[in-house]
Amino acid sequence: MEYYAHTREDGERQTVKAHLISVSKLAEDFSVDLLKPLAKKASLYHDIGKYAINFQKRLDDDKVKFSHAACGAIEYKTLADKNDCFAPLMEYCIAGHHTGLMDGGTDADNSDSPTLNGILKRADEYTGDSDYSAYATEIEFATLTQEEITPPLNELLSTKDPTERIERYAFFTKYVFSCLTDADFLDTERFCNKNVERGMSGDFEKALDKLNRELSDMPSDNPLRQARSRIQQQAFDNSVNKSHISILDMPTGSGKTLCSLKLALESGKKRIIYVIPYTSIIEQTANKFEKMFGDVLPVLQHHSNYSYDGNTEEEKKTADKLKRTCENWDAPLIITTSVQFFQSMYHYKGSALRKLHNLRDSVIVFDEIHLIPTELLRPCLKAVGYITKYLNSEALFLSATMPDYSK
Structure with a gap:
């Protein structure tokens, strides 16, 4: 079957695959070289939850509820290498691409908690009509490679001050989040409203x-x-x-x-x-x-x-x-x-x-x-x-x- 991300007023629909590829290219273009792989991959998987049947039903009936943003974060956490120090960054950006960057939370959070930890505990709930695993038929999910991790990791490790490392990590997170959210918004807007005008130029x-x-x-x-x-x-x-x-x-x-x-x-x-x-x-x-x-x-x-x-x-x-x-x-x-x-x-x-x-x-x-x-x-x-x-x-x-x- 075809999986769709958006429906325009005239009934035209954009596929999830087309949206993910377009957003990932935009976000990669927005980013500085150091963080391009993070911006690209976070964007490529931010909407894989839209492959769930429940989301597809929601396109025709807004009474159907389904939180698609959590799915990419859950999948990344599941598949990431244990040495991937940027897995939390990716999870924050993917899970928060609609609501904003959330608090991390604690292990005591349940699946209803509005924290990253709470969202990641919703994995067991995505079965049946909420199963989004069909993404694998169209998108090859690949976490960050060691080659992609090394340059930003070296930048973090170039300071011996632990507070400075945390603050650099926080900046990287917000920057990748910025690339993702703007790319997501712009691609959605371009599909849903072809005639919209934005941006300014000068000499x-x-x-x-x-x-x-x-x-x-x-x-x-x-x-x-x-x-x-x-x-x-x-x-x-x-x-x-x-x-x-x-x-x-x-x-x-x-x-x-x-x-x-x-x-x-x-x-x-x-x-x-x-x-x-x-x-x-x-x-x-x-x-x-x-x-x-x-x-x-x-x-x-x-x-x-x-x-x-x-x-x-x-x-x-x-x-x-x-x-x-x-x-x-x-x-x-x-x-x-x-x-x-x-x-x-x-x-x-x-x-x-x-x-x-x-x-x-x-x-x-x-x-x-x-x-x-x-x-x-x-x-x-x-x-x-x-x-x-x-x-x-x-x-x-x-x-x-x-x-x-x-x-």
């Missing part, structure tokens, strides 16, 4: 030309303005020695934002993300960028004050596209809040973590960095460290009153 080269003209047109007809020009030139000259995380410590009114934007546009990265603590500053910065760049480089604003409403049909269509683009930050220039940014790393829900993989190959500019709350400073800086270390990204800290973060 960094043309935007840089406009910015350079803006900087060159700045007057330098008095000592204060001449001093500003010298400070800006120092920032540009020193950028040749920049590291993954750079500091732009410039006084108020000296043009930090425009300097950081020039450095970001010249970086060769594919995305620029401005992280700003206050919505008032966000709106001011966005208006400035929109006025300067026009259609050459559109600005995606993602914060609570931004309205996606529209009056005409065309405005409503544009608003819907912007909303969808905010879901995974598929845009070249994004302005957002500190809360939105750090939730992309530390939330447990897929709706927040979907954005994480799109922080790859980015320049992330943190304006007013000194306003990060002291009690949250360590996890925030750790997040920036992992994103720049593993995702080929750069961070730029901006402040007129820069704290000493060296320790």
Whole structure:
């Protein structure tokens, strides 16, 4: 028989096999090389539970209940080699691809517990119409090989600090989860709604030309303005020695934002993300960028004050596209809040973590960095460290009153 994953409004159906293969390819493309095998295989098996007769019945009758997400995690735990240290990572990502990353739980959890341990105890319940073993007729289930495990394992073992190992493992888990959940959502959306529009594009080269003209047109007809020009030139000259995380410590009114934007546009990265603590500053910065760049480089604003409403049909269509683009930050220039940014790393829900993989190959500019709350400073800086270390990204800290973060 044919096994289906989704039914479109016009009655057309997508097979489970086609969905799994498409999602695994997307997730693999999203991922950095270090974690590609994990993203690919977690995605290839995330929906094998849809091979159960009960799920097939559910496509026609939503009263039939069946939790398909647990099946791939159960199968992975059953088949994984005892030396596969990434088996828990795979189980977390597969089991949580709809509900979000769950608590691990304890051995005392029963099969009704909303924990990973509880879900994995449901294996004995999948018999009869809930048996999903038919996946083996279409998908060859293969756990991670030692060759695929070794590179990320070596990265974990490159530190002797046990807490650091745990935190790296947690980051890898959330990153693979991000690749899987976004790929799953996008493939489902493309099948169910062929005409949907999402994503934005822009031309960094043309935007840089406009910015350079803006900087060159700045007057330098008095000592204060001449001093500003010298400070800006120092920032540009020193950028040749920049590291993954750079500091732009410039006084108020000296043009930090425009300097950081020039450095970001010249970086060769594919995305620029401005992280700003206050919505008032966000709106001011966005208006400035929109006025300067026009259609050459559109600005995606993602914060609570931004309205996606529209009056005409065309405005409503544009608003819907912007909303969808905010879901995974598929845009070249994004302005957002500190809360939105750090939730992309530390939330447990897929709706927040979907954005994480799109922080790859980015320049992330943190304006007013000194306003990060002291009690949250360590996890925030750790997040920036992992994103720049593993995702080929750069961070730029901006402040007129820069704290000493060296320790």
